[in-house]
Amino acid sequence: MADRVPLDFDPPVRQIRALLLGVDDRDLAAPTPCPDWPVAALLDHLMGLSVAFTMAARKRAGVPGIDGPPPQPSAGHLSPHWRSRLPVLLAELSIAWRDPGAWTGTAQAGGVTLPATAMGAFAMNELIMHGWDLARATEQDYAADPRVLEVLIEFLGQGSAEGTPGLFGPRVPVDPEEDLLTRTIGLAGRDPRWRPPRRRPVPTRAATGA
Template identity: 85%
Template structure:
C-alpha cells in the first residue's frame, strides 16, 4: 500500500511516556547506562532528539537539531516543564514519521544527511535505546516492539564493530542463538545488557537528624 511506512513510532513513544510517570524527582541525579549522563541529562536529550527528529521527518533542514550537532545533554538545561512538555514532543515525533514522505529522499539531523529511511531507523534506535536506559536507571520494566527490534538488529548489524563516534559505542558481544532481540540490539548498539545502576547509599537516621548550625 502506498500509505504504509516502514516503522511505527507509536509503541516506543507510548513506552517512554509510561516510563515518565514512574520517574521521581529523586531519580534525576541517578546514573544511567549512558556514561556521564544522569537521568536529568537523559531526559534533556530525549527532549532535544524528539524535536529534532520531528523536524527531520518534515524535511525542515536548518531547524533546531537538524543543521548541526546537538548540544551536549545537561541536567542543568533540563526544562522545569519536562513532565508536561516531553510527552507532547514525543507524540509529535510519532505523528511526523507517519507521513510516507518522511521516508523518501534524504533527511538531515545533527548536521548529518543520509537516506531518509536510514534516518528513520536512527530515530527509532534513539527511542528504543534511551527508553531502555530510562527504564533501567529508574528500576522499571521495559518491553520493546518486536517488529522495531527486528529492523534495528538488521540496521545495527551493518555498522562497524568498533562503533560509530557520536552514535554507537563498540559492540558488546552477545550470543545470537540464545539472546532475545532486545539483548541483541542493545549489544549491537554498544549497550551492556547486564547494566544495573549502582546501589544508592541509604541516608541514616543519624545523618538526617544531624544539626546543620554551628
C-alpha cells in the same frame, strides 16, 4: 496499503511516556547506562532528539539539531517543564513519522543527511535505546516490539564493531541465542547487564536511635 510506513513510532513513544510517570525527582541525578549522563541529561537528550527527528521527518532546515550537531545533553539544560513538555514532543515525533512522505528522499538531522529510511531507523533506534536507558536507570520494566528489534538488528549490524564516535559505542558481545532486545542493546554498544548502583535506604528513627 499505499500509506503504510516502515516503522510505527507509536509503541516506543507510548512506552517512554509511561516510563516518565515513574521518574521521581530524586532519580534525576541517578546514573544511566550512558556514561557521564545522569537521568536529567538523558531527559534533556530525549527532548532534543524529539525535536530534531520531528523536523527531519518534516524535511525542515534551519532549526537546532538539523543543520549542525546538537548541543551536548546537560542536566543543567533540562527544562523545568520537562514533565509536561517531553510527552508532547514525543507525540509530535510519532505523528511526523506517520506521514509516508517522511520516508521518501533524504532527511537531515545533526548536520548529517541520510536516506529518509535510514534516518527513520536511526530515530527509532534512539527511542528504543534511550527508553531502555531510562527504564534501567529508574528500575522500571522495558519491552520492545520484536518486529522493530529485527529491523534495528539489521540496521546496527551494518555499522562498525568498533562503534561510531558520538553515536554508538563498541559492540558488547552477546550470546546469539539471547533475546532480540538483549542483542540489539549489545549491537548499539551498551552492556545489557548494566544495573544502577544499589541505593541506600533512608535510615528510620528506630534504626538511628533518634
